[in-house]
Each structure stands twice: as C-alpha cells, then as structure tokens.
Amino acid sequence: MRKLLNILRKDLYIRFTDVTALLYMFVTPMAVSLLMALAFGSFLGDGDIQISEIPVAVINYDEGVVFAGATEQANYGQQFVDMLIGSQGAAERGEDDEMALFFDRMFDPRQVDDEESARRMVEDGDLVALIVFPEDFSARVVSGEDAGVIEVYRSRGSDISASIVVSVVKGYANALSAVTITMDTAIPRIVEAVIRQNAAEGDDPFGLFFRTYQEVWTVIQGLVSRIGEIATASAIRIEDVGVSRGRPGFDPMAFLLPAMAIFFLMFSSTSGANSILEERNSWTLQRMMTTPTPLSSILAGKMLSVFATGVIQMAILIGASTLFGLKWGGNVVAMAVMVLTVSAAAGGLGAAIAGVAGSPERVDSYGSAFLIILGMLGGTFTPPQLFPDWLQALSKLTPNYWGADAFSILAHGGSLADVTTHVAVLLVIAVVLFSLGTWLLDRRIRL
Amino acid sequence: MPPIIELKGLKKQYNPPDGVWAVKGVDLEIEEGEIFSFLGPNGAGKTTTISMISGLLTPTDGDAIIAGHSIRREPMAVKRLIGVVPQEIALYPTLTARQNLTFFGQMYGWGGRSLRKRVDEVLEFIGLTERANDKVKTFSGGMKRRLNIGVGLLHKPRIVYMDEPTVGIDPQSRRRILDTVKLLNEEGMTVLYTTHYMEEAQELSHRVGIIDHGVIIALGTVGELVQMVGEKDAIRLTVQEVPGNLIEALKAIEGVGEVTVGDGTITVMADRGRRALPRIINVADDAGVRIESVKVEEPDLEAVFLHLTGRALRE
Ligand SMILES: Nc1ncnc2c1ncn2[C@@H]1O[C@H](COP(=O)(O)OP(=O)(O)OP(=O)(O)O)[C@@H](O)[C@H]1O
Ligand SMILES: [Mg+2]
Numbered sequence: 001m002r003k004l005l006n007i008l009r010k011d012l013y014i015r016f017t018d019v020t021a022l023l024y025m026f027v028t029p030m031a032v033s034l035l036m037a038l039a040f041g042s043f044l045g046d047g048d049i050q051i052s053e054i055p056v057a058v059i060n061y062d063e064g065v066v067f068a069g070a071t072e073q074a075n076y077g078q079q080f081v082d083m084l085i086g087s088q089g090a091a092e093r094g095e096d097d098e099m100a101l102f103f104d105r106m107f108d109p110r111q112v113d114d115e116e117s118a119r120r121m122v123e124d125g126d127l128v129a130l131i132v133f134p135e136d137f138s139a140r141v142v143s144g145e146d147a148g149v150i151e152v153y154r155s156r157g158s159d160i161s162a163s164i165v166v167s168v169v170k171g172y173a174n175a176l177s178a179v180t181i182t183m184d185t186a187i188p189r190i191v192e193a194v195i196r197q198n199a200a201e202g203d204d205p206f207g208l209f210f211r212t213y214q215e216v217w218t219v220i221q222g223l224v225s226r227i228g229e230i231a232t233a234s235a236i237r238i239e240d241v242g243v244s245r246g247r248p249g250f251d252p253m254a255f256l257l258p259a260m261a262i263f264f265l266m267f268s269s270t271s272g273a274n275s276i277l278e279e280r281n282s283w284t285l286q287r288m289m290t291t292p293t294p295l296s297s298i299l300a301g302k303m304l305s306v307f308a309t310g311v312i313q314m315a316i317l318i319g320a321s322t323l324f325g326l327k328w329g330g331n332v333v334a335m336a337v338m339v340l341t342v343s344a345a346a347g348g349l350g351a352a353i354a355g356v357a358g359s360p361e362r363v364d365s366y367g368s369a370f371l372i373i374l375g376m377l378g379g380t381f382t383p384p385q386l387f388p389d390w391l392q393a394l395s396k397l398t399p400n401y402w403g404a405d406a407f408s409i410l411a412h413g414g415s416l417a418d419v420t421t422h423v424a425v426l427l428v429i430a431v432v433l434f435s436l437g438t439w440l441l442d443r444r445i446r447l
Numbered sequence: 448m449p450p451i452i453e454l455k456g457l458k459k460q461y462n463p464p465d466g467v468w469a470v471k472g473v474d475l476e477i478e479e480g481e482i483f484s485f486l487g488p489n490g491a492g493k494t495t496t497i498s499m500i501s502g503l504l505t506p507t508d509g510d511a512i513i514a515g516h517s518i519r520r521e522p523m524a525v526k527r528l529i530g531v532v533p534q535e536i537a538l539y540p541t542l543t544a545r546q547n548l549t550f551f552g553q554m555y556g557w558g559g560r561s562l563r564k565r566v567d568e569v570l571e572f573i574g575l576t577e578r579a580n581d582k583v584k585t586f587s588g589g590m591k592r593r594l595n596i597g598v599g600l601l602h603k604p605r606i607v608y609m610d611e612p613t614v615g616i617d618p619q620s621r622r623r624i625l626d627t628v629k630l631l632n633e634e635g636m637t638v639l640y641t642t643h644y645m646e647e648a649q650e651l652s653h654r655v656g657i658i659d660h661g662v663i664i665a666l667g668t669v670g671e672l673v674q675m676v677g678e679k680d681a682i683r684l685t686v687q688e689v690p691g692n693l694i695e696a697l698k699a700i701e702g703v704g705e706v707t708v709g710d711g712t713i714t715v716m717a718d719r720g721r722r723a724l725p726r727i728i729n730v731a732d733d734a735g736v737r738i739e740s741v742k743v744e745e746p747d748l749e750a751v752f753l754h755l756t757g758r759a760l761r762e
Binding site: 003014017284447 | 523551
C-alpha cells in the first residue's frame with residue numbers, strides 16, 4: 001500500500017511539473033470551450049444549426065469619386081451594396097461565382113435609407129448588423145490615406161453571425177486598400193467550408209453531422225483570426241449594441257465546458273495509462289519490477305495515479321471556471337460524486353485504450369482518433385439534442401454523453417437523485433474498462 | 448558452500464510457439480564473491496538471461512536458484528537480495544538524481560532518515576553529490592550511467608547484475624565504472640557482469656562465460672579460455688582493400704588457422720605468429736595488397752571467440 005502511494009506521488013509530481021501536459025489539461029479545454037460558447041451562443045439563440053440568411057442592412061452615404069482624367073465616377077460603397085444585394089438568388093440562377101454563392105447563402109441583405117430605424121432593428125435583434133458607408137468613403141480609398149472607415153453596428157446577441165458580417169466587410173475594405181493584407185483569412189476559410197459543405201450535400205444524417213462540425217471549426221478559426229486582426233485593422237469601426245438574444249437563463253458554457261473538460265480529461269487519462277507503456281520502453285517499469293513489489297501493486301499504483309490526476313484536473317477546471325463566472329450548480333456533494341465517477345470512467349477508458357493499443361505510438365495515433373470520434377459522438381462539439389435519433393442512441397454509448405449530461409443537469413439545479421442513472425452507467429463503464437485494461441496491460445508486460 | 452547463483456537448464460522463447468529461442472539452455476554456477484562476466488555479441492541472449500534471473504521474464508523452461516531461493520517460486524525473496532543495473536538508462540529524466548534514488552529506494556521498502564542517509568552515501572559513491580538536485584535530463588551520458596548503477600546499489604544488495612553498464616560512454620567514465628565494480632567486489636558483493644568488450648571481461652572477471660546464440664560456448668578463467676586457442680597469436684593487418692584470392696592464399700601458409708576479414712582489417716590466427724609473419728607479408732605483397740600496419744597480439748578472449756565461432760565479437 002505504501003508503494004502504491006510512492007508511485008502515485010512520483011507520477012503526480014512528474015505530470016504536474018510537465019508544462020506541456022498542464023497546457024493540455026487546463027488551458028486548452030478552457031480556451032476551446034470559450035470559443036465554442038461564442039459559436040454556439042448564436043446557434044442555440046437562433047434555434048438553428050446552420051448559419052445562413054443572416055439579416056443585415058446596409059446604408060450607403062458614399063458620394064463616390066472621379067479619378068483624375070476619368071469621366072466615370074467610382075463609388076466603392078455602392079459597389080459593395082451591389083455585390084451584396086446582387087448576389088441574392090445566385091444559386092437559383094445557377095451562377096458559379098463562389099463569392100456570389102457565398103453571399104447568397106449567408107446573408108439576407110437589404111439596402112435602407114433610414115439609419116435611425118435600422119439601428120433600432122439591430123437593437124431589437126431583428127437585424128444582426130447595420131453596415132454604414134460614409135460620404136467620403138471612396139474619396140479616402142482613392143487618396144490612399146487609409147481604406148476608409150466603414151461602420152458596423154452589430155447586435156451583441158449573435159456573435160457568430162455578426163462576426164461573419166464584420167469579416168466580410170473587413171475583407172472588402174482590405175481588398176480595396178492597396179496594402180498587402182495578410183490578416184483576413186477568415187473569408188477564404190468560410191468560403192472553403194461552404195464549398196466543402198456543398199460537396200457533402202444530400203441531407204444524410206452523417207453529412208449534417210460533419211457539416212455542423214466543420215462549420216463550427218471554421219467559425220472558430222474565423223474568430224481566432226479576428227482576435228489577431230484587432231491590432232492591425234483600423235479601417236472599420238464596430239459598435240456593439242443590443243442585449244443577448246440567448247434563451248433566458250441558458251448558458252452555453254454550462255453545457256460546453258463540462259463536455260470539453262471530459263473530452264480533455266480522457267486525453268490526459270489515456271496519456272496517464274500510456275505512461276505504463278512508456279515506462280516499459282524506458283525500462284523504469286522493469287526497474288520497478290526488479291524491486292520486491294508485485295506487478296499487481298505497480299499496476300494498481302499507476303492506475304491510482306491516472307484516477308487521481310483526472311480528479312485533480314476536473315476539480316481545477318471546475319474551480320477555475322467558477323472564478324470566470326460559470327455556474328455548475330450549487331450541489332457540492334453531487335458535483336464531487338460526478339467528478340469521481342467521471343474520472344473513474346475516463347481512467348478505465350485510458351487503461352483499456354493503452355491495453356488494446358499496446359505501444360505508446362499506437363496509443364497516440366489510434367487512441368487519439370478514437371477519443372475524437374467518441375467526443376464527437378458524445379456531443380462535445382455539437383449538442384446531442386441536434387443529432388438525428390439514431391445518432392442520439394449511439395451517443396448514449398459514450399461516457400462523454402453521460403458525464404456531460406449529468407453536469408448539465410446539475411448546472412440547471414438538479415440534485416444527486418436526478419443523476420443516479422448517470423452515476424451508475426459511468427461506474428459500470430469504469431469497472432468494466434479498468435478490468436479489461438489492467439488485464440491486457442498485465443498480459444503485455446508479463447512476457 | 449553452495450553456489451550463490453545457480454542456473455539450471457534455463458531457456459527462453461519469445462512469443463511461443465514460433466518465436467525466437469533467445470536462450471537455449473544455460474547451466475551455470477557462480478560462487479559468492481565472484482565477478483562473473485557474460486561475454487557475447489549483440490543478440491547473444493545476455494539481457495534475456497539477466498531478465499529471467501531478475502524476475503522480469505518467466506523462463507520457458509528451467510529454473511534459477513539465487514541464494515537458495517527459486518526465481519520461479521520465491522521471486523520476492525530473490526528480488527530483495529539482488530540489485531539490477533539494466534542495459535537501458537532506466538531513470539526518470541524529469542526527476543533529479545536524488546528524487547530518482549529516493550523513489551526506487553522507497554520501492555525497496557526503505558524510508559525516512561535511513562533512506563536519506565543511504566541516498567547521500569550512494570550519491571557520494573558514484574560521485575554525483577554536487578549534481579544531486581539537478582534533473583537527470585541535464586546529465587552527460589557518463590553521469591546517467593553512474594546514476595543507473597547507483598540505483599541498483601541502493602538497497603545494499605548481496606548480488607548485483609550489471610548489463611553492459613559501460614555502453615556508449617567515454618574512456619574516463621568507463622574507467623571509473625570498472626574501478627567501481629572492483630571496489631564493490633572487494634567489499635564482498637557478487638557481480639554478474641555482461642559485456643561485449645573483451646577487454647572488460649578480461650580485466651574484471653574471475654571467470655568468464657562466452658555466450659553466443661543463447662548457449663554458453665566456453666566457460667572458465669581468462670587463462671583457461673585463452674589456452675583453448677593453443678599457442679596461436681592473432682596477427683592484425685590494416686589494409687586498404689582485400690582481393691578475393693588473398694584469404695585462400697593466407698590460409699595456405701603453414702601454421703595459419705582462421706582468417707577473418709573485418710572493416711579494413713584482416714585477422715590471421717597463426718601458430719607462433721611472429722615466425723609466420725614474414726610469409727604472411729610476402730603473400731600479401733604478391734597479391735598486390737598495400738599493408739598499412741601490422742600488429743601481433745597475444746591470444747585474448749577475442750581470439751577465443753574467433754576460434755570458437757569463426758566470427759569476430761563485434762562486427
Ligand atoms: N521482447 C522481445 N521479443 C522478441 N524477441 C526478443 C525480445 N527481446 C530480445 N529478443 C531477441 O532475443 C535475442 C537475444 O536478445 P538479448 O537482448 O537477450 O541479447 P543481448 O545479448 O542482450 O544483446 P545486446 O548485446 O545487443 O544487448 C535476440 O535475437 C533478440 O532479437
Ligand atoms: Mg543486452
């Protein structure tokens with residue numbers, strides 16, 4: 001028993017002094033959930049999985065400009081309006097201009113004159129954004145001072161849709177300015193995703209599933225690039241107005257962070273169990289085996305480390321996200337029970353993956369692929385409520401589903417009694433997989 | 448006194464029923480206080496044998512009795528008596544030298560002040576006191592090797608197995624390790640040493656077992672083994688190229704036994720080598736070979752291995 005604790009102490013020390021491991025355990029899940037929450041905030045708010053037909057209005061005050069020596073007037077504000085409005089129906093007309101098709105699908109635009117009422121519509125959430133081209137827009141573009149100031153007045157409740165509008169406007173502004181712009185990669189990415197979506201059309205459930213998945217990631221990439229742009233782009237001014245349009249009392253983070261935390265918990269449990277195989281390769285396992293310690297105690301010590309690491313990871317993630325204002329529900333005992341059972345299930349899963357894979361390289365490749373599939377099925381990236389029925393049934397075979405669902409129930413005020421099924425299912429998974437995993441590992445080590 | 452280590456028909460097949468027979472039946476007795484060396488080329492079965500008598504691998508057949516305990520039936524009793532220095536650097540790179548020693552000390556059931564004191568002693572003994580609190584990953588190859596040995600000595604074992612403890616380090620570190628082995632032996636420790644450097648086996652061992660393809664092909668003191676070769680000397684010629692007919696021509700010389708070709712060298716085993724030398728040089732000359740250097744060596748374990756197997760110990 002003392003030796004079990006020695007192994008536990010050693011493993012925890014090694015892991016919690018490993019900066020890369022800590023990044024994966026704590027920073028990544030928080031960051032990814034945050035981005036996902038921004039994305040889903042509008043998905044769920046709109047009650048819609050796909051982003052399309054974003055309602056936007058555009059006002060063009062641009063007076064245009066006449067180039068020296070030219071007779072024709074250039075009006076870049078109008079050009080944008082024509083592009084946006086003119087793209088509508090491009091798909092029906094069978095056009096093959098990618099940009100037009102993208103605008104057609106993404107936006108439901110209208111040109112307006114009354115700025116006051118348009119602003120009110122944004123505030124009320126009837127419009128996602130209002131784009132305003134000022135009088136001197138073209139003049140500034142031509143003078144080359146800067147790309148001109150475009151105002152975007154956007155609704156705060158639909159971050160993702162609004163950010164697409166901003167990206168598009170920015171992309172246009174950048175295209176106009178002569179400077180080489182590296183910053184706006186968001187548009188090509190979104191266009192690319194849309195093209196891929198079109199290719200995956202034919203509304204089979206799998207197509208739907210993967211499209212959603214792709215779109216979310218594309219959007220995240222867009223968000224990431226937006227963060228990068230703030231420092232460089234001064235060409236447009238953005239104003240946020242209006243209130244959140246999210247369902248009252250619904251916090252997407254409360255759904256997302258548990259799922260994401262469990263997803264990453266499984267990675268760290270698997271890498272913990274994998275350390276048994278790594279220690280076999282580096283011979284420290286054999287060295288332990290030459291001490292008067294039964295192999296069963298060594299394995300038990302390693303498994304205890306995997307479990308304890310999981311508990312600590314979950315506890316810290318929950319603690320830290322509470323500081324950021326996330327509500328996990330006030331039921332501390334129920335939370336503790338869930339942390340323990342989820343960590344046990346993840347540990348069992350890690351042991352089974354390591355046991356089946358048999359080598360650190362295979363755990364890293366096949367194991368990670370398996371965990372990602374499990375995560376997708378379990379609703380880490382897409383709320384399982386949006387799945388077709390048969391996929392929802394499949395989802396219930398994953399520990400991810402049961403863990404995330406339980407945390408979500410607790411976050412919405414549930415008690416331990418409401419999650420007894422979840423606890424039972426997770427414990428069964430834990431016991432079965434731990435037994436399978438240690439049996440396989442034992443067989444692989446005992447030659 | 449019964450031997451402290453006794454191997455009885457020890458065999459190991461990996462991945463039965465079709466896998467490699469790494470050890471094909473080893474019988475051996477080692478007396479308490481001996482330094483015994485296994486000398487053999489890569490893949491001879493040295494590590495497999497050590498692993499079986501350390502309780503890491505279950506023998507496919509046979510048994511080993513260590514200080515009266517069967518490795519099959521009383522592995523824990525055996526493990527308390529032996530210290531193992533694996534061929535690999537079996538250390539945690541992100542832990543310090545002291546943390547590594549402390550962890551494995553705890554795994555031997557030590558703790559508290561006695562462990563702390565012992566860790567200090569071992570650090571002193573392997574000359575790493577000053578680097579005690581540095582992470583192992585910052586160590587040189589020689590320092591890692593020393594710590595690898597230190598961990599095996601921590602619990603004051605009666606017997607220590609050292610599996611190629613000098614691989615891949617500089618001459619100075621190697622010297623230090625060989626001296627350490629002698630010192631431990633003078634203090635009464637029985638040492639089972641494996642190597643494919645014949646100089647090490649020759650310098651250290653009371654007795655040597657030459658192992659090849661999983662069997663002991665010769666066993667005895669260095670003197671006894673060398674006698675097997677008879678009066679032969681090894682003549683080593685360093686040459687630029689080796690024409691095909693040269694080997695046959697050399698073998699035809701009276702008194703010449705085996706001739707082997709290594710990387711840019713030809714080794715000729717000859718009775719009373721010094722007398723055959725002029726003839727050998729003549730033959731080489733006739734074949735148009737430019738000899739860059741000639742060395743006549745007294746018979747050594749290398750020659751014994753060559754004599755027994757027709758191969759060089761290290762290709
Ligand atoms: N885990 C294993 N599975 C299958 N075959 C193995 C395994 N370990 C060793 N072998 C094989 O057994 C034979 C003996 O290997 P062993 O490691 O005992 O040799 P060695 O004398 O220690 O060699 P070296 O000097 O290279 O360390 C070799 O043919 C090797 O390929
Ligand atoms: Mg070996």
